[in-house]
Amino acid sequence: MADTSVKIDDTTRDRLKALADSEHMSMKDYLAKVAAEKEHEKQLDTATAAFRRLMAPGVLDRFDADFGGLPPTTAHKTPRAA
Template sequence: MADTSVKVDTATRDLLKKLAGDRPIKDYLAVLAEKEEREQALNTATATFRRVLPEATLERFDADFGGLPPVKHDTQAA
């Protein structure tokens, strides 16, 4: 896949470099994007389970396993 560039301020660039450690920033961003994609899929699944499962089932699941994670609302959705 061809590389491209993204403009970020220097503070963001410096933070990304720090978080990436020894990895190239582009590799770190690829991993970060995959994690976010999984997080969004889990968030969708959680919301679906909460919508379709009976309340008694959710309460029992909460009691036995600590419950489904809360649905995270994307504050940066377009």
């Protein structure tokens, strides 16, 4: 697969480089990892929404009361199931 360039501002580039360095990765590999993680998060969000639509009325309220509910989708730090 051919490489390409993306224009980003210096601040964003420096932030991405620092994040890649902290994981001992090239920026190319780090960005590929981030893209895969974001795709996975989107799939989990879709699955969670489908799960919540299928639950009987009252079940989700009880789940949220017992377990504090699900975090906002932007709060995902690690992969998790619905």
